Amino acid sequence: MPLFDCVEVEGRTAKGKPKKISACPHCHKRGITEEISTRDEKFGAVPVLVSYLCESGCKPVRGDRRHNDPNKKKREYFEKYDLGKIREIDGKQCPYWYPKDRMMHVESDIEPWGDEWRPGRNFRTVADLFTKRNLWALAVMLTTINEIENPVLRDAIKFCWNSVLLNLSRMTTNRDRLGFLKGTYYLPQNYRCTNVLGTVANKFRMMLPGWEAIREIDTTAQCISTDDARFLRITSNSIDHVFTDPPxxxxxxxxxxxxxxxxxxxxxxxxxxxxxxxxxxxxxxxEDWAEMMRTAMKECYRVLKPGRWLSLCYHDTSEGTWALIQDIMAESGFIVDQSDAALFIDTGQKSYNQKVADKVNKRDLVINFRKPKPGELTSSIAITGDEDKTTFNEKVHQIIRDYLGANPGSTKDHVYDEVVSRMVRSGQMEAHDFNELLGQVAEEAKIERGKNGGGRWYLKETELVIADAAENAREDAAAEKLGAFIKGFLKKNPGDEGVHYSDLFEHYIYAVKDK
Structure with a gap:
């Protein structure tokens, strides 16, 4: 039975939580809920619905036919014409070039071809990712594009064609808004085989404004290189700024x-x-990753001008790799930025899990590093090596207290960003169980699932007392430094009646490190 024909009903997980399940429609009519699990044995894919556009003046212009359409005429047309054309295409050899590469060049039909391989996406060649009809249409179009003599026009159209390639694969979901899951080769149980020519034409129209804007850019001042990041063909000490978003x-x-x-x-x-x-x-x-990253960051250090900055954008929930990044940047010679706020890039487009799941990583965190000037100390941070687990955990506890004290009701991902940012900037990041440390000093107030993801976090009552004491101590220390500054300023400037606010604020920013 096609999964497409199943009815969606309320079900339960093994732990008793509610979920939507697909049920046998025949059983459902008899009042029986028999789940059709997508984990059960599969018997291939069959066409179940065709959407068509009438070019002969029909009303309505658009329509569809189903394999089990209640309309007898539509059902007969589906079998005779729709399935007939598919069988005709499947029975022929495509005369146009298309890639016949095996995925990642793995010859075995049994072994995983990569980390992205799953039993449910066991396609073995690039061509297997496409239906025969779309494979043929894509091959025809690519052949035609390659015959265009004007190189600018040829590349522009090929760029457009390439941008919708995966939208025309078996990865496209059967939803109102066409698309596929980014960052994976997930193959949906019900997929849609979209029209190649129409999809490319629509994308071309969408890209036209962008191409018009590009034409106004002075391309002679641009340089695009695809060098290996570990071996840059760039002169040393010649780059003003590096922005890197490593793997x-x-x-x-x-x-x-x-x-x-x-x-x-x-x-x-x-x-x-x-x-x-x-x-x-x-x-x-x-270890391989760390060594290659170290080589790449040393190259960034080499080409960067002294005193200039590198911005490192990173997105990972593993505290271990954050600790590695910290060590790699220090070993490369960089000085970490000492700003007091976490910087991040919050993109508008997020995955489904980023929107609704209780994840701690929803943005790309940005840490800035500076190449020291000649003769400048490469670090103002003293790492004694005596920090044990208890000492490290207490530092994380204090960061959480500080942040939630100032931002009560924050979500877990914001707290995590603050911890990572401050620990990396201080050169003290280590692998740790963030969830455990957070739960030791704060408690979660659950909110409705799907709104901003997870719950809101607040300091525990006992932690509020500790946080208040710490805040008072910081305020006293800051007041003492400001008081000393005022006395010193008035002593040097006896004719002044007081100290201007801007002078006080500037001294506060630079002299008071623990704000």
Whole structure:
């Protein structure tokens, strides 16, 4: 039975929580709920619905036919014409070029071809990711594009074609808003085979304003390089600013996810030994990742001008890799920024899990590092090596107290960003159980699931007392420093009646480190 025909009903998880399940429609009519699980044995995919556009003056212009359509004529047309055309296409050899690469060049039909492989997405070649009809249509279009003589026009249209490639694969979900899950090769149980020509044409219209804007840019002043980040062909001490968004350990398998695009474009697909990534299937370890990252960051240090900054954008829930990043940047010679606030890039587009799940990582955190000037000390932070687990945990506790004391009701991800940002900037990041440490000093007030994700966190009553005492101590210390500054200022300037606010504020910003 096609999953498409199942009815959606209320069910329960093994732990008794409510969830939506697919149930057998025949059983459901008899008052029986028989779940059709997507984990059960699968018997392939069959066409169940076709959406068509009438070009002969029909009203309505758009319509659809189903394999079990209640309209007998539509049902007969579906079998004779829709399935007939599909069978005709499937029975022929495509005469146009398309990539025949095996995924990640793995010859086995049994072994995983990469970290992105799953039993439910066991396609073995690039072509397997597409239906025969869309594979054929994409191949025809690519052949035609490659025959365009004008290189600018050819590249523009190929760029447009390439941008919708995965939207035309078996990854496209059967929903009102077409699309696919980003950052994975997830194959939905019910997928939609969309029209190739119409999809490319729509994307082309969307891109036209962008191309018009690009035409106004002086491209002679731009330089785009695809060098290996570990071996930059750039003069030392010549770059004003570096913004880098390096691979997040094992979180995104960029090489595997790019493989389909690169195969279709005829690019080199044998470079993955040089990928900076953690990938258990391909034997790339955390040590490999750290060593390659270290080489890349040293190259950034080399090309950056003394006194200039590197902004490192990173997105990872693993405190261990944050600690590695901290060590790598210090070993490369950088001085970490001492600003008091966590900086982050909060993109508008988020994954489903980022929107609704109780995750601690919903933004890309940004840490700034500076290349010291000649003769400047490379670090003002003293790492004694005597910090044991208790000492480290107490530092994290204090950061949580500070943040929730100033921002009660914050979500877990904001607290996590603050902890990572402050610990990395102080050079004291270590692997730790953030959830456990948070729960020791704060408690969660649950809110409705799906709104901002998870709950709101507040300091426990006992922690409020500790936080108040710590806040009072900080205020007293700050007041003492400001008092000493006022006395010194008036002693040097006996003719002044007082100290201007701007002078006090500037001294507070630079002299009071523990605010």
């Amino acid at each position: 997040y350990a094992d979180k995104e398998q960029y090489g595997e996810l790019n493989f389909v695009w690169e195969a279709w474009l005829g690019l080199d697909t044998h470079w993955h030994e040089d990928e900076i990534i953690i990938n258990e299937v391909r034997g790339k370890t955390e």
